Amino acid sequence: MADNTQSTIVGPSILINGNLQGDEDLTVLGRVEGTLSLTKTLNVAESGIVKADISVRNAIISGIVVGNITATDSVEITEAGRMVGDIRAPRVIIVDGARFRGAVDMGDLDAARASGPMPARTVDRSSIVRTTPMAASRPIPSRQSPPRPPPPRVVQSKPAPTSIPVSAPATQKSAAVPAKPMVPIAAKKKIKKKVVVKKKD
Amino acid sequence: MANTVIGSSIVIDGEITGDEDLVVQGTVKGKIQLKESLYVESSGVVEADIETQNTEVSGQVTGNITATDKVELKSECRMVGDIKAPRILIADGASFKGNVDMDV
Numbered sequence: 001m002a003d004n005t006q007s008t009i010v011g012p013s014i015l016i017n018g019n020l021q022g023d024e025d026l027t028v029l030g031r032v033e034g035t036l037s038l039t040k041t042l043n044v045a046e047s048g049i050v051k052a053d054i055s056v057r058n059a060i061i062s063g064i065v066v067g068n069i070t071a072t073d074s075v076e077i078t079e080a081g082r083m084v085g086d087i088r089a090p091r092v093i094i095v096d097g098a099r100f101r102g103a104v105d106m107g108d109l110d111a112a113r114a115s116g117p118m119p120a121r122t123v124d125r126s127s128i129v130r131t132t133p134m135a136a137s138r139p140i141p142s143r144q145s146p147p148r149p150p151p152p153r154v155v156q157s158k159p160a161p162t163s164i165p166v167s168a169p170a171t172q173k174s175a176a177v178p179a180k181p182m183v184p185i186a187a188k189k190k191i192k193k194k195v196v197v198k199k200k201d
Numbered sequence: 202m203a204n205t206v207i208g209s210s211i212v213i214d215g216e217i218t219g220d221e222d223l224v225v226q227g228t229v230k231g232k233i234q235l236k237e238s239l240y241v242e243s244s245g246v247v248e249a250d251i252e253t254q255n256t257e258v259s260g261q262v263t264g265n266i267t268a269t270d271k272v273e274l275k276s277e278c279r280m281v282g283d284i285k286a287p288r289i290l291i292a293d294g295a296s297f298k299g300n301v302d303m304d305v
Contacts, residue, residue, distance in 0.1 A: 011205035011221045018215010018231055024208045034215055 012047050020052075028063065046080050059089075061098075068102075209244045225260070243277055256286075258295075265299075 007025045010016060014030035021037045028048035036042065036050065041058040044050050048063035055070045061081035069075050071089035079097030086103045094100055204222055207213060211227035218234040225245040233239060233247065238255035241247050245260035252267045259275040266272050268286035276294035285302040 007206070008208035008211050008227070009204065009206045011219065011223075013221045014205045014217060014219035014223065016213060016215060016217050018213060020211065020213045020215070022208065022211035022227065024210045026208075026211070030205070030219065 010048075044081070207245075241278070 007027065008022065010026070010028045010030045010032060012029040016030075016032045016034070018034045019036075020026075020032060020034065023039045025041045025043065026036075026038055027043045027045060028050055029045045030047070031049045031051075033051045035054075036052045037055040039057055041060065042050075042054060042056045044059070044061045044063040044065055046062045050064070051066045053067050054065070057071060057073045059065075059069055059071050059075045060078065061076065061083055062078045063081065065081070065083040066085060068086045069083075069089065071087070073089065074091035074093065075087050075089045076093040077083055077095065077098040077100055079095050082099045084101045086105070088105045088107070090107055092104050092106060204224060205219065206224045207227045207229060209226040213227070213229045214231055216232045216234070217223065217229065220236045222237045222240070223233070223235055224240045224242060225247055226242045227244070228246045228248075230248045233249050233251045233253070235253040237253070238257065239251060239253045241256070241258045241260045241262055243259045247261065248263045250264045250267075251262070254268060254270045255272070256266050256268050257273045257275065258278040258280055261279045263281045265283045266280075266286070268284075270286065271288040271290070272284050272286045273290040274280055274292060274295040274297055276292040279296045281298045283300040283302065285304070287303060289301055289303060291297055
């Protein structure tokens with residue numbers, strides 16, 4: 001019990017249902033449902049599941065999050081992370097392999113850029129812009145608006161950093177152009193069915 | 202070591218359930234249901250009904266404790282509520298108000 005007094009861990013078999021608030025880091029290996037507000041960092045580990053409205057300073061998501069996140073500093077979805085919900089934070093990092101559906105609001109982009117340096121995150125940012133065609137086209141209303149389903153393109157287009165010129169400004173054109181028609185899902189289903197029918201012995 | 206720890210600045214209002222040990226250094230209100238042990242440390246405040254296997258109280262507990270094995274009230278603790286468990290230990294210096302049921 002030396003220095004770990006300032007960090008809270010929710011173990012893998014624990015379920016917390018209700019309000020959770022605090023002024024220290026929180027690591028979730030289990031489940032948290034309800035509302036969650038921290039003045040420090042929320043860390044959702046790979047085994048962690050959070051179904052909550054979240055307000056924190058930083059959030060690092062390697063597990064599953066369902067709900068809206070408001071962060072005063074940053075939200076990062078790692079390659080193992082899955083999230084459904086809206087993100088409102090000045091810095092949003094979505095890495096290759098992460099799965100996310102929802103809206104992103106980085107606030108007043110010009111003001112954010114002027115106030116704080118954005119350290120070497122250009123690669124990530126370019127990939128983020130692609131995931132938020134909706135946010136770019138119209139201002140995001142307050143969070144009580146029903147979460148309208150974003151275009152499926154968001155989920156389907158996996159970020160492929162190599163194809164994006166880092167230095168080039170992320171054009172909205174490239175985001176708007178649908179890469180592929182979205183037939184494959186239906187086609188896959190049919191194939192699956194056929195496979196099932198084939199199986200006989 | 203993936204123990205669950207509710208740190209000293211954390212306030213939880215709701216329900217905690219689980220199959221592992223839980224250490225409370227902060228505040229929990231509502232209900233705690235565990236298949237293992239609950240440790241309420243000296244900075245911990247629990248206002249909840251508690252169902253565990255073992256409960257060890259060094260901090261403050263307000264609420265009823267039902268344990269399948271043991272409840273231990275340490276010397277510096279404050280406990281208000283009923284305790285039901287086959288083994289109950291109350292150390293010298295512990296403050297306690299409530300009923301004890303050892304199922305005799």
